[in-house]
Amino acid sequence: MENNFELSKFNIFENLDGLIVEKKHFYALKIFYEDTDAGNIVYHSNYLKYFERARSSLLKLMKIDQLDLKEEDTFLVVRKAEIDWYKPAKLNDTLLIKSCLKYAKNSSITLDQRAYRYCVYIKSYELLASGVIKIVAINSVYKVKRIKLILNNSFFQE
Numbered sequence: 001m002e003n004n005f006e007l008s009k010f011n012i013f014e015n016l017d018g019l020i021v022e023k024k025h026f027y028a029l030k031i032f033y034e035d036t037d038a039g040n041i042v043y044h045s046n047y048l049k050y051f052e053r054a055r056s057s058l059l060k061l062m063k064i065d066q067l068d069l070k071e072e073d074t075f076l077v078v079r080k081a082e083i084d085w086y087k088p089a090k091l092n093d094t095l096l097i098k099s100c101l102k103y104a105k106n107s108s109i110t111l112d113q114r115a116y117r118y119c120v121y122i123k124s125y126e127l128l129a130s131g132v133i134k135i136v137a138i139n140s141v142y143k144v145k146r147i148k149l150i151l152n153n154s155f156f157q158e
Helices: 048-060 066-071
Strands: 018-022 024-030 073-084 094-104 108-119 124-138
Touching: 018 048, 024 048, 048 094, 048 108, 048 124, 066 073, 073 108, 094 124
Parallel strands: none
Antiparallel strands: 018 024, 024 094, 073 124, 094 108, 108 124
16 A cells, blocks of 8 residues: 555544444444345345354454464354344445344353444434344364353353
């Protein structure tokens, strides 16, 4: 990149992983053409991707690096996903993914995740989809493992 262009004063990279507020994680994203079908409606399966991005960003905010977990032979995988769709997201929408702890156990975390459309002009949120996602820690031979270090984070304390 050219040296004469200074980005640091704009804090452009500051909140790419969202924010944690009162034990809730908020992650914003924009809907692009690639996310939609010919009618400019978001593919239903993309909500799983959006929820995954939010969960990965939540871990980053908590300083939990999934590459470090891999070095410890620990992988976080989706065990179960229940999703309800209410209204479609569309091309150019701004979505907000809200993630909250539902419960945590020795080797699993269950999150309630919701996708909202942010309506800029009236500054309101419209619920588009909700999901309950259970994440389990496993090792490289697919055996369930305990995740005590992750569960020690205050976000996962009930």
